[in-house]
Amino acid sequence: MKKFLAVLHARNMEFLRDRSALAWNFAMPFLLVIGLAFTFSGSNREIYKVGVVGGIERMRSVAPTLQSTKYIQFIPYDDLETAIGKIEHHQMDMLIDVGGAPKYWINSSSPNGYLLERIIWGTEGHQFARQTVDGAEIRYVDWFLPGILGMNMMFACLFGVGFVIVRYRKNGFLKRLKATPLGAFQFLFAQLISRLLLIMVITTIVYTGCNLFIEFNMQGSYWTLLLVATLGAMSLISIGLLVAARTASEELAGGILNVVVWPMMLLSGAWFSLEGAQIWVQKLAQIFPLTHMISAARAIMNEGATLAQVMPHVWVLGITSVFFIALGAYVFKWE
Amino acid sequence: MPPIITATNLVKQYPGVLAVDSINLAIPAGICFGLLGPNGAGKTTTIEILEGIHPPTSGTVLYKGEPLGARYREEVGIQFQHTALQEFLTVGETLELFERLYHHTLPIPELIELCSLADILDRDTRKISGGQRQRLLLALALINDPDLIFLDEPTTGLDPQARRNFWDLVELVKSRNKTIVLTTHYMEEAYALCDEIAIMDKGRIVSQGTPTQLLSEHFGDVVLQIPHADAGSKLSELGLRATEAGDMLEIRTNRLHHTLQQLIENGINLDRLRIRAWTLEDLFINVTGKKLST
Numbered sequence: 001m002k003k004f005l006a007v008l009h010a011r012n013m014e015f016l017r018d019r020s021a022l023a024w025n026f027a028m029p030f031l032l033v034i035g036l037a038f039t040f041s042g043s044n045r046e047i048y049k050v051g052v053v054g055g056i057e058r059m060r061s062v063a064p065t066l067q068s069t070k071y072i073q074f075i076p077y078d079d080l081e082t083a084i085g086k087i088e089h090h091q092m093d094m095l096i097d098v099g100g101a102p103k104y105w106i107n108s109s110s111p112n113g114y115l116l117e118r119i120i121w122g123t124e125g126h127q128f129a130r131q132t133v134d135g136a137e138i139r140y141v142d143w144f145l146p147g148i149l150g151m152n153m154m155f156a157c158l159f160g161v162g163f164v165i166v167r168y169r170k171n172g173f174l175k176r177l178k179a180t181p182l183g184a185f186q187f188l189f190a191q192l193i194s195r196l197l198l199i200m201v202i203t204t205i206v207y208t209g210c211n212l213f214i215e216f217n218m219q220g221s222y223w224t225l226l227l228v229a230t231l232g233a234m235s236l237i238s239i240g241l242l243v244a245a246r247t248a249s250e251e252l253a254g255g256i257l258n259v260v261v262w263p264m265m266l267l268s269g270a271w272f273s274l275e276g277a278q279i280w281v282q283k284l285a286q287i288f289p290l291t292h293m294i295s296a297a298r299a300i301m302n303e304g305a306t307l308a309q310v311m312p313h314v315w316v317l318g319i320t321s322v323f324f325i326a327l328g329a330y331v332f333k334w335e
Numbered sequence: 336m337p338p339i340i341t342a343t344n345l346v347k348q349y350p351g352v353l354a355v356d357s358i359n360l361a362i363p364a365g366i367c368f369g370l371l372g373p374n375g376a377g378k379t380t381t382i383e384i385l386e387g388i389h390p391p392t393s394g395t396v397l398y399k400g401e402p403l404g405a406r407y408r409e410e411v412g413i414q415f416q417h418t419a420l421q422e423f424l425t426v427g428e429t430l431e432l433f434e435r436l437y438h439h440t441l442p443i444p445e446l447i448e449l450c451s452l453a454d455i456l457d458r459d460t461r462k463i464s465g466g467q468r469q470r471l472l473l474a475l476a477l478i479n480d481p482d483l484i485f486l487d488e489p490t491t492g493l494d495p496q497a498r499r500n501f502w503d504l505v506e507l508v509k510s511r512n513k514t515i516v517l518t519t520h521y522m523e524e525a526y527a528l529c530d531e532i533a534i535m536d537k538g539r540i541v542s543q544g545t546p547t548q549l550l551s552e553h554f555g556d557v558v559l560q561i562p563h564a565d566a567g568s569k570l571s572e573l574g575l576r577a578t579e580a581g582d583m584l585e586i587r588t589n590r591l592h593h594t595l596q597q598l599i600e601n602g603i604n605l606d607r608l609r610i611r612a613w614t615l616e617d618l619f620i621n622v623t624g625k626k627l628s629t
Contacts, residue, residue, distance in 0.1 A: 003435060006431075006432050007432070010428070013423060013428065014421055014423045018423055172417050173418070173419045173421065176413075176419070178388060179411075179413040180437065181408040181436060181437060
């Protein structure tokens, strides 16, 4: 324990005294949350998602021009309530019901919903009746926040830990530690806890700071959210430790980390929902810890999900943390 | 004195390179043992096998008669040739970090005094001089009060004064009855500090013994140096073979009295005559055919 605490303390000191890195770790998520929350960040998305209740075939006859408009993906739904829930939680941009009198739903805080409304007016006139979603409508920023914070945590976890260990290995510091009685697990666990503490403190400060301006929606328990965020960060840090367990080159580590980061960034639901994506893509997304962390955080914040309700995500995050740290310690090389 | 560490038939084979070729060593406790060799001779590989950093391809290393294990990590001190420290920590904090990695340690104040670190305790380790850094690294190697200390080229890159200061420090450590295994490029360093040396070349030990013993084994004669201007061509007339060394002529002789008499009788001015002792540098060139600095 003494050795673990010694390495933990030293790593914390190193991080806190590296002022430029510390400042950037604070500035980056602030800039992302505030910048993206107040600009329509979805401008680079080419496909709008429109749910259709009442059948795609009927949609073709009721709204042929809209149906043939490019860059809109139509996703059939049988159950109206489920589909409306998707609108509330920004998993879909618009819902059209062509089962009876034509109607459409949008989330009034959704930038894409706003644009689709203009498109439907332009293509189909005003034959569709505008509907508002029932219950608490989730603002775009509330949907977006867990994703952006999660993504920032992912970068800080993977690159923060991965590059540091590779640097230690390259400059010979790990070799120096190898000559002491310190064990690989003690060293790696200290790195994990050090990074975890720093990330949780930074994320909490960023969340609290942004909350002063934006007043995020919070339906659930902060403790459950803290547990999910902690386990998510642990799981991501463990992946960083595993990548760095044997790598001796920053270039190689960067390449491997990018291979890990990009699929997570695109498929974890941080930027956009995978609603309507192919089934295998949705299944693939389930292997990423970030997917589970963001899904659980959104459920807690926007739907008031309890710990029991997010337990499947918690289990995945816990098991992947243990698995990756154990594997990292097993394959770890000091040099 | 029983050996504190022994190596038997050590071999280290890398793809296409036999770095260490059947080395046998038995280093007695309480001495300073020097491992010398040109670059690529295999001395760092050998020392890192002895340190337990790398496993040998074959052969065994025993510390106090036992294979290297957890006890070894607690009782050995190592100063690597190239090493880095945790950044953004002061000298004092670095000492504290390493102190907490061992069960048994020297009191930090004692270490600070021994290695003269008091003036730089609050300095960032990245902002200390080369000599100060080597003193800190030695302090880290001594922090667990080790019985056996490895110093891998500890004074490379230091100015002569810092090097002399470091030697004094090593002498202090030696006086505490510690065993030191030292690699160095500096022959005068090996001569000043080592009780026993081994010269390595191409992965093998080509000569081993005390410095005095080896010099007398390899050189039974002495070298007389006379300025070229004082001797001129007279030496060849006397049948003495001389080699040029700058503006001096060097005569090797194992009959010093007779040679001096010859020179005096033939009117050679000996006012500027010098008798040069053989050094470990000469020994090194003699046994390896190479200069140590190459």
